[in-house]
Amino acid sequence: MARENGGAMFYLEHRFYGESIPTSDLSTRNLATHSSRQAIEDIRQFYNWLRTSEFYSKSKLVLMGCSYSASLSMFTKQIYPNMVTAVYATSGPLLSTFDMYQYMEVVTSYIRRVNPQCNNIIMGAIQTMESMYLNGQKDRLHQLFSVCRSSQVQEPLDRAAFFLRFIYHFANMVQSASSTVTSQCQRLTNAQGTTNLDKFVSYFAVPANQCTSGVFAHHPPGFLNTNKDQSSRSWLWQQCNEFGWFITTAGNNQVYGSSVRPSMHYALCRAVFGNAGQSDAQLNAKVTATNSNYNVNPGKGAGLKNIAFLYSSDDPWAPMGYNMLPNSQTRMLRIEGGGHCADMSSSSASDSASMRNAKNTARALIKQWLQ
Missing domain, CATH: 3.40.50.1820 (Alpha/Beta hydrolase fold, catalytic domain)
Known part of the structure; x- marks a missing residue:
């Protein structure tokens, strides 16, 4: 396109990403x-x-x-x-918003079109897991899915972090329009077990000597690390202060439960950037102001x-x-x-x-x- 119009192309790096960081670290x-x-x-x-x-x-x-x-x-x-x-x-x-519920609705629609049974297994497993979590069986769920131990308890962030592992797994495949959606859904439907939860446990199994993230304390570590190379923290800052664009399960037309709500992301912003005195409404006002500004x-x-x-x-x-x-x-x-x-x-x-x-x-x- 540039060649056709006699133009030159320049790549600009956004401040606070890559090599373009004007400060000594990424402290608040x-x-x-x-x-x-x-x-x-x-x-x-x-x-x-x-x-x-x-x-x-x-x-x-x-x-x-x-x-x-x-x-x-x-x-x-x-x-x-x-x-x-x-x-x-x-x-x-x-459109800037803390509640990007539409995202998982598109993911649900896509997977339903590719493999309806896959969607049904996801919905059934998530429903069972949420019921177990709310009925005091959090430790049992952590055991089933090999969640690494942590001495820190930070609810509702821990609950959201646990379910985000499964949400991001399917979301990332759909976002990239990966051909693996078909093969991975087939693997899930063919997984061992008689119940939806059994199949989920089998599908997400990790080697016996390994564990995986599933609480806020280690999901993801880059949020709390202020080193200059932590782009995840840099992006989270913009999400918390300008755009939101957080994936939630607040929509009615999705099968990923109800554990990831806007309230979780407000709490996340306060936990990472120390905005303890900022209410949900004050944080939301920053994001809605972006719509007015632009x-x-x-x-x-x-x-x-x-x-x-x-x-x-x-x-x-x-x-x-x-x-x-x-x-x-x-x-x-x-x-x-x-x-x-x-x-x-x-x-x-x-x-x-x-x-x-x-x-x-x-x-x-x-x-x-x-x-």
């Missing part, structure tokens, strides 16, 4: 300047610096990204509409133009983005099948017809908007 105090708004200013400064070169003095700016980088590209267009000529965004969430309004859109927004029908992130842009000057390009950021690779003979059409349409739009 040092993360104060870690925000999407500051990242937008970094983009602006880079573009202004680039244009001091005679070679780029008249260059137009097209931003491109997938997932959060797609969101950031669109937010930059919102703040500096005259600076950014166009945006190629794929799989970008826009003019994201459910049903009304974000008021953007010259956006080529691509999304895949099977991407669990899609509900947080595609219905935020009902605008005649923004093109929504739906790709049948495929997962998160599925169209970011170069065009190839293996692309589906839907994928090929979406890519070609986006390329034509970018060329048009640059004229």
